[in-house]
Amino acid sequence: MSDKQSTRTPEKHKINYAFREKLNAVAEGYRHNFCYQCGACVADCPTGNHSETFNPRLIMLMAILGFEEELISPDSEIWNCTNCYTCSERCPQDVRPVDVIIALKNICYDEGKAPELIGKVSDTVLTDGITTKITSLAERRRAELGLAPIKQYPVEDIQKIIRGK
Amino acid sequence: MKYIPFFGCMMTIKYPWFEAAVRRTLANVGLEMVDVDGFTCCPDPIYFQARDKIEWYTVAARNLTLAEAAGHDVITTCSGCTATLSEVNLALKEDQKLKQQINERLKEIGPEFKGTINVRHAVTVLRDDFGIDQVAKTVKRPLEGLKVAVHYGCHLLKPSRIMRVDDPDRPTILNKLLEAIGAEPIHHDLTLLCCGRACMTDSIPNQMVAEILDAVKAQQADCMGLICPSCFDEFDLGQITLGRKLGKKFEVPIVYYFQLLGIAQGMSLEEVGLNMHKVKVDKIFDTSPARA
Numbered sequence: 001m002s003d004k005q006s007t008r009t010p011e012k013h014k015i016n017y018a019f020r021e022k023l024n025a026v027a028e029g030y031r032h033n034f035c036y037q038c039g040a041c042v043a044d045c046p047t048g049n050h051s052e053t054f055n056p057r058l059i060m061l062m063a064i065l066g067f068e069e070e071l072i073s074p075d076s077e078i079w080n081c082t083n084c085y086t087c088s089e090r091c092p093q094d095v096r097p098v099d100v101i102i103a104l105k106n107i108c109y110d111e112g113k114a115p116e117l118i119g120k121v122s123d124t125v126l127t128d129g130i131t132t133k134i135t136s137l138a139e140r141r142r143a144e145l146g147l148a149p150i151k152q153y154p155v156e157d158i159q160k161i162i163r164g165k
Numbered sequence: 166m167k168y169i170p171f172f173g174c175m176m177t178i179k180y181p182w183f184e185a186a187v188r189r190t191l192a193n194v195g196l197e198m199v200d201v202d203g204f205t206c207c208p209d210p211i212y213f214q215a216r217d218k219i220e221w222y223t224v225a226a227r228n229l230t231l232a233e234a235a236g237h238d239v240i241t242t243c244s245g246c247t248a249t250l251s252e253v254n255l256a257l258k259e260d261q262k263l264k265q266q267i268n269e270r271l272k273e274i275g276p277e278f279k280g281t282i283n284v285r286h287a288v289t290v291l292r293d294d295f296g297i298d299q300v301a302k303t304v305k306r307p308l309e310g311l312k313v314a315v316h317y318g319c320h321l322l323k324p325s326r327i328m329r330v331d332d333p334d335r336p337t338i339l340n341k342l343l344e345a346i347g348a349e350p351i352h353h354d355l356t357l358l359c360c361g362r363a364c365m366t367d368s369i370p371n372q373m374v375a376e377i378l379d380a381v382k383a384q385q386a387d388c389m390g391l392i393c394p395s396c397f398d399e400f401d402l403g404q405i406t407l408g409r410k411l412g413k414k415f416e417v418p419i420v421y422y423f424q425l426l427g428i429a430q431g432m433s434l435e436e437v438g439l440n441m442h443k444v445k446v447d448k449i450f451d452t453s454p455a456r457a
Contacts, residue, residue: 027222046358046361047361047364050361050369051366080364080365080366081363082319082359082362083211084323084359084363085323085324086323088323089323089324098324103218105214106215106218109216115365118212121212121213122209122212122216124206125205125208129205130177130205131174131208131209131212132177132179133178138177138178138181141181142177145181145184145436145438147184147185147188150178153205154203154205158205158224161220161223161270161271161274162270
């Protein structure tokens, strides 16, 4: 193995246990601990098959080693996961890689390191109760189709049960 | 048996003709719907779940408590809503500690989550509660000769631990429902490929969409049939914008299953909104009067 490669081998990397504890504290994040790096998640991953850099096994490995900088960023590979759950079907260890990736995304959002679009789209649930903008055109089309008008969404209830950011 | 429909944001606002198709076709099959007031966004399994999973559970649980109060199972017609409501319903039923945590948040606004109902996609209810034969009996104008490339999408089937609908690698549910209305389901190598909607980098879903559309064309299918408005977005409008980018015309009509069912039951293209699509679909249907 060349020197260049060996600088990134697990042996030379000090495991960031503090980050792993942080991940363990997020919903479903603890599942990364079950991963034994078999690679069953890789072959049928649609993003992996359409990207030279996305690899669910490597994302799990980075979680195990605590590569916080690589994982917790708006440019992290995790944002290219399609949430298709094929990896969760293949995983013999019940890691549910999509759920670990979602836990990593939750950390990103919490630390202000998620892509802007995440906040922008999800905020509309707090402000409008829904994620699609109501337009007069939509109202008109519903009427033409004989459907009931769009009802007021209970935004106040939503604001009481979730925090804004 | 009665069911509570949960149409979600996209179908209510962006694609109301899908809602119209679902309501009319299911009524013909004999399914009775009880509408419940107060539903919000499911919330969506991509953006909102990425924001905060606990809050995602909470908002979804609030929607579920409204259905529990009405006392019937929920039927979903969007794969995103199906994913969110099914996962949250099961997670809270399985994990008492999580249920307690979420109920603590819900206390302020209403009843607690009890775990007394189920959430199922409308196609699952058709197959399991009414039966494929019952669907076939409602057909007045069989779609004979119509080749429909099946696109299952991800969230009807996976995670199979939660969805429990079909074999995620060899699903048959949509094939059977297409055969029931006289159409010919077409499988291709990429029938089960994701539409890529959730990726934050355009180039990845662009490749997936182009490959799937090419595969559909290679099989000489008349259209692509699917059951998810997000997939529909990717393949209908997405096909036009991607085509412009690539300097290419795919011309693959995209149809939501309940529109096909509506046509087979004798409805007009307008009644099920098939005149509203970006990629024109009128050529593929014989719109002669229904054979009663």
